[in-house]
Amino acid sequence: MSLVGQPPCDRGAILGGDAATPCPKASKRWTLVAAIIGSSMAFIDGTVVNVALPAIQRQMNASSADAQWVMESYALFLAALLLIGGALGDRFGRRRVFMLGVALFTLASVGCALASDVGLLIGARAVQGIGAALLVPGSLALISAAYPQAERGAAIGTWSGFSGITAAIGPVIGGFLVEHYSWPWAFLINLPFGVAVLVMCALRVPESVGSSHGDPVDLRGACWVTVGLAGIVFALIEGPARGWTSVPILATAGTGVVALALFVRVEARGRTPMLPLAWFRQRTFAGTNLLTLLLYAALGGSLFFLPLDLIQVQGYGATAAGAALLPFIAIMFLLSRWAGGLVDVFGSRLPLVVGPVIAAAGFVLFALPSIGADYWTSFFPATCILGLGMAVTVAPLTTTVMNAVGSDRAGTASGINNAVARTAGLLAIAVFGVLLTSAFDQRLAHELATLQLPPGLGAGVLAQRQKLAGIVIPDGAAADVAAALRHAIGVSFVAGFRWVMGLSAALALVSAVSAWWLIEGKPRSSS
Missing domain, CATH: 1.20.1250.20 (MFS general substrate transporter like domains)
Known part of the structure; x- marks a missing residue:
């Protein structure tokens, strides 16, 4: 999600x-x-x-x-x-x-x-x-x-x-x-x-x-960043199917990199840039946005695949899958006011280190369930821990971003941080898709090799591997064979899902390290 x-x-x-x-x-x-x-x-x-x-x-x-x-x-x-x-x-x-x-x-x-x-x-x-x-x-x-x-x-x-x-x-x-x-x-x-x-x-x-x-609008910057992100995302999503060395993938990836370089040049030289690059020379502002990039990449990339796991592998209905993250939202909502005061008590650095570490533990818990896992003993604890970690992080993050640049520029700084979070999710879904697809393909090939399938049935399943857990069992398969194939597909998706959650946990931990390194701690009180 x-x-x-x-x-x-x-x-x-x-x-x-x-x-x-x-x-x-x-x-x-x-x-x-x-x-x-x-x-x-x-x-x-x-x-x-x-x-x-x-x-x-x-x-x-x-x-x-x-x-x-x-x-x-x-x-x-x-x-x-x-x-x-x-x-x-x-x-x-x-x-x-x-x-x-x-x-x-x-x-x-x-x-x-x-x-x-x-x-x-x-x-x-x-x-x-x-x-x-x-x-x-x-x-x-x-x-x-x-x-x-x-x-x-x-x-x-x-x-x-x-x-x-x-x-x-x-x-x-x-x-x-x-x-x-x-x-x-x-x-x-x-x-x-x-x-x-x-x-x-x-x-x-x-x-x-x-x-x-009365200021001019940075349309050139908007065009270049759109082309750049589109090229990178296209290459990442289509690369597994078209081949990483195919002409369309190399051309779009190259176009994306060049467009992003031109975006940076426009922002560095423009009179009213949408992204003031000079602000990133300030350590705390750079640190909060690096933390946001890493942590929200983990969050957006991993939770995109969670409903697919719940519905296509675990057998949840769409209503139950929609309700699965209610504890996450409730914890963030209930703790937001409390978390907002953490900066006043501990300074910015500590909550922005502790929060991502707790979130990393939540991602690890999401990696543990296999097929048929009970929600209350598997996904519910993971959801609560992840919600706690994000609650500890988000309100202090907002305060720190605003304090980093001064009150007169706080609105623009907040907008930049919001855009960084959304860009992180955009790129992460594409990157995590590559990781999950690779792990899924390898595990599915292994699982099918261990089954004694009628001629052509295994090939029919492999031909649909780009659907991941959405593979449709070919018509005519016996009930026991169909059950074995569904199990093989589910196990293969879980294998890829675990890699995704492992990478999310790693990104959350790296975001905590970046906060410890770049963000200032509690300022000294003057007597």
């Missing part, structure tokens, strides 16, 4: 926003409601689609790479255009750009539901990602614009509470719709909410612009 719950530094983006534009009390309330519903649409979509992926893969006869693209096409444009989306709102009007994002997101959701093949679904998801890149920063900016600094704490509390509720119940509702109706309903659920937000904004939400509304 991509970025389960609230992404890092959303609160920081609200707190660090521009001065509020005076508006009536009623307008403030309507603005907060519109922002909550708009951001909740994006939160829910990031987790509901994961639960729907097994059904999509089965109905559309899609490969594992196709399933990855369903998630990655959305994540690509959201991660690459997130910062530019906020700048467009400051320049052309926050309400106007937010409404454009909501409209794109809603229409693309309908397009996803009506898609007749996986290619059309991937295209609609890409448009959805563009819409999300406009509405996500727009929803945070609307709150900053409506509420003065003294009132933002209460507004953030309300926004966080409702967002936490939607993040918790969204996957469960989506799983219920997938299990009892069909997967298109997981997308159509956005339609009434999108229409309601557009009506609210048109009638009740005031317009505002940012203090930098």
